[in-house]
Amino acid sequence: MAQKRSIFEEVGGEARPVSVPTPGLIDRGTAGARRAIRLWLLLIFALVAAMIVVGGLTRLTDSGLSITEWRPVTGALPPMDAAGWEAEFAKYQASPEYQLQNKGMTIDAFKSIYWWEWGHRQLGRVIGLVWALGFAGFLVARKIPVGWTGRLLGLGALGGLQGAIGWWMVASGLSGAMVDVASYRLATHLGLAFVILGLTAWYVLLLGRSEGALLQARRGREAKLVSLSTGLMHFAFLQILLGALVAGIDAGRAFPTWPDMNGQFFPADAFYVPGRPVWAAFFENAGLVQFIHRMAGYLLLAFGVVAFLKGRRSTHAATRTAFLAVICMMALQVGLGIATALTAAHLHVAITHQVGAILLWVLILRARHLSQYPIVGSIREGTQ
Template sequence: MAQKRSIFEEVGADTRPVPPATPGLIDRGQGGARGAIRMWLVLIFVLVASMIVVGGLTRLTDSGLSITEWKPVTGALPPMTDAAWSEEFAKYQASPEYQLQNKGMELAAFKSIFWWEWGHRQLGRVIGLVWALGFVGFLAARKIPAGWTGRLLGLGALGGLQGAIGWWMVSSGLKGEMVDVASYRLATHLGIAFVILGLTAWYVLLLGRSEAELLQARRAREGKLFSLSTGLMHFAFLQILLGALVAGIDAGRAFPTWPDMNGQFFPADAFYVPGRPLWAAFFENPGLVQFMHRMAGYLLVAFGVVVYLRGRKSAHGATRTAFLAILCMLILQMVLGIVTALTAAHLHVAITHQLGAILLWVLILRARYLSQYPVAGSIREGTQ
């Protein structure tokens, strides 16, 4: 006979223990060593940024052609004896730069420029080694998150390509009557460096949050702002390439006046390069190259203002702050560019201008990231 039940009995009551919920199903099998890989990429980012700065100093000190051979392995060791130094110096003395520009240079002066170029190449080897050890280690330990193996391998491939492009650039200054490297090759070399730097920064930002957090954040994506910041990123990259063309032919030292260029808005003989076709002036005429860099700088700042005005309307406080930082850095970078021109590319000013380009590049990428993956603020904490 069935037992009578109380009308107040809770329906479906079950005294058995309920197992705890298992959160993070999206990240299951995808997490890997996100934190460790992120720190490894931060190290690579710092090394690549240092590489760009050392490369700039190598160019500004006219040291880039001091080593006339490409020896990726054996070149890691510098000359150890007087005889080795004499042999290295003799190779440089056979180069066009020595014959046409540095005739009579003594061994002590040669050593000074040699160390800049050797240090630049050595830093490249260090970056390659850090990448290889990290990638192989994480891969062997099966700690790379799902979908990240190709991205991390791609960074290494770009690094290897960059080494080859570096020699392609240097070799252009070791033949004919060239006393500098070809400016378009220098621009390619610097451009790839900023691509590597940008990808590394983007990966560091992505690894700062879990896949589930990124998926949740993307639901609040600000598409228009993301598109504008992407356009600003491309424009800034173009300006970086133009800056490399300026550095490649020492155009920054040719017109130490502002806002005019030696008394003119548009420089005289801007399309003239002896013995070269008209198109070559866009790469080899100092006046035209610097004019393009100046005009692009003004337009970049103007576009940056437009992007900021849109960014300040974002519903997310972190995003608004990120676009304000871009605007401030754009203005500072323009001032640094003007001072660089007025001082005829003084070493310290010019390298500070290059550092400004790195910082601006990263700030644009961060604002773009926050447009794609906004950080939700809190009204209670005043971060909305």
């Protein structure tokens, strides 16, 4: 009996195989070692975050000027014997900070501040080494994804610049004009640290998904949320710089009251700095600097509320959760700021406030990333 033929089959022809599209064509040949690079960047992120915290402790313990020389290589080794400690102490005794502020300090007291600054610098060397070994390894193995070489090289360049700025900052306190580092140099140093931290976090977020997935996600980009989160990111960065100015002149210890400032809304003599022009008060007058930092904090919180109200209307659950995390952390950070003022920048409270700034910074970047590359949820699974 003859076998029946399909009415759609070509007469006299053989059946042709059906062509099935191959997934992942966008990423083929360009993916590199995305997962390994992401883990490497996560390590760098953790080290940079630790560097910021140790730097804050170095500042709060007045240890930043204990090492009076910049020796990027030979300075990695601390004094190894009594003679070495005596030599380091003698260099510090010749510094303005010792002469004007710490006259009579014992060598044991000097060791305690020396270790903070040495640890801060040593951590910087470790970060540089981790970056250099990782970058060289991925480059030689040709595992860096297409378009990522410049980004990763840029991180290393910023790290090198940060080391130079760190010494530029320290040098301002060794010139004889002051017994602390210049506040605007401290703000530059901390600001660049947060730039490096932010770029590293952004790269980690990008590497969490394939290029194809990112291209697909970008089609659902929520432009208004991207704009709001970008503005929030810039405002938060400005507030971080203002916080560095406060720390640079110990303004946080000058007005241990809230919501007023020693009984006044606006501090008296806010624009007065002995022997300096009026503009210098914005950097050197403790009352004015802290007042600006407080007002900026309130405005940032208000901006955060606006961004949250917009973010909670997102069609994507992950994006809504990201903006909720931002506003919660922002409220906590305001509370920590108030506690820092009321305790006159107590060591533990002040450093917790700085850790809060790191967390808030990363959460804002994450909310911006999810606005730019939303994760599409599933109604069936309840993730939308």
